[in-house]
Amino acid sequence: MDWLADNLWQTWLGVAIVLGVAEMFSLDLVLIMVAAGAVAGMIVALVGAPFAIQALVAAGASVAMLALVRPQLARRFHGGPELSLGHGKLVGQRAVVTETITGLDVGRIRLAGEIWSAAPYDEHLTITPGQTVEVLAIKGATAYVHPVATLDS
Structure with a gap:
């Protein structure tokens, strides 16, 4: 159990990578926002914070990314000029x-x-x-x- 506690940042990194790969298949820009939260959890794990704090930071960063960043990205990627042919x-x-x-x-x-x-x-x-x-x-x-x-x- 000590190994897991000492290497929890690697778990967060693995979760972020898996979510990033899954985003390539969904293209909804949701999983990549959650992956960004996992990266935030990894950074807090590297600092040495307890798991509860890591999980809260990861969840907070994910929610913030979903609420603040995703709508603008979705508008930019899914919108565009109307094409008249x-x-x-x-x-x-x-x-x-x-x-x-x-x-x-x-x-x-x-x-x-x-x-x-x-x-x-x-x-x-x-x-x-x-x-x-x-x-x-x-x-x-x-x-x-x-x-x-x-x-x-």
Whole structure:
């Protein structure tokens, strides 16, 4: 029993390693926080504190890591920018009309460096070349646009 008391820090280190390896399989960031608590228990064991103090420090450090560190890490790892792919990334962008657009005739716009066929979102509008429009929807290869209000000086 004296050997265990003298080498308790190695037990804490073993627990931390096992929890760290288990975290690789779960990827929940819970076991790694408990492993950090085990490392804190190991440090207290190296100082020579009794087992009860080691266990309290390990538990306290684990709870603190779970409450303070894990939410921020989880937000950073699991969050990220929304990815818009295909036509979805063009909706909401502005374009310049290159060919007259009416409700009866499909015109052309320059959108993201490319020429697109375009129709007015409101079919009663006529949009002339040079006007700036906003893309409200894309259906097939046609962008449905609406003119952007400008301030005349």
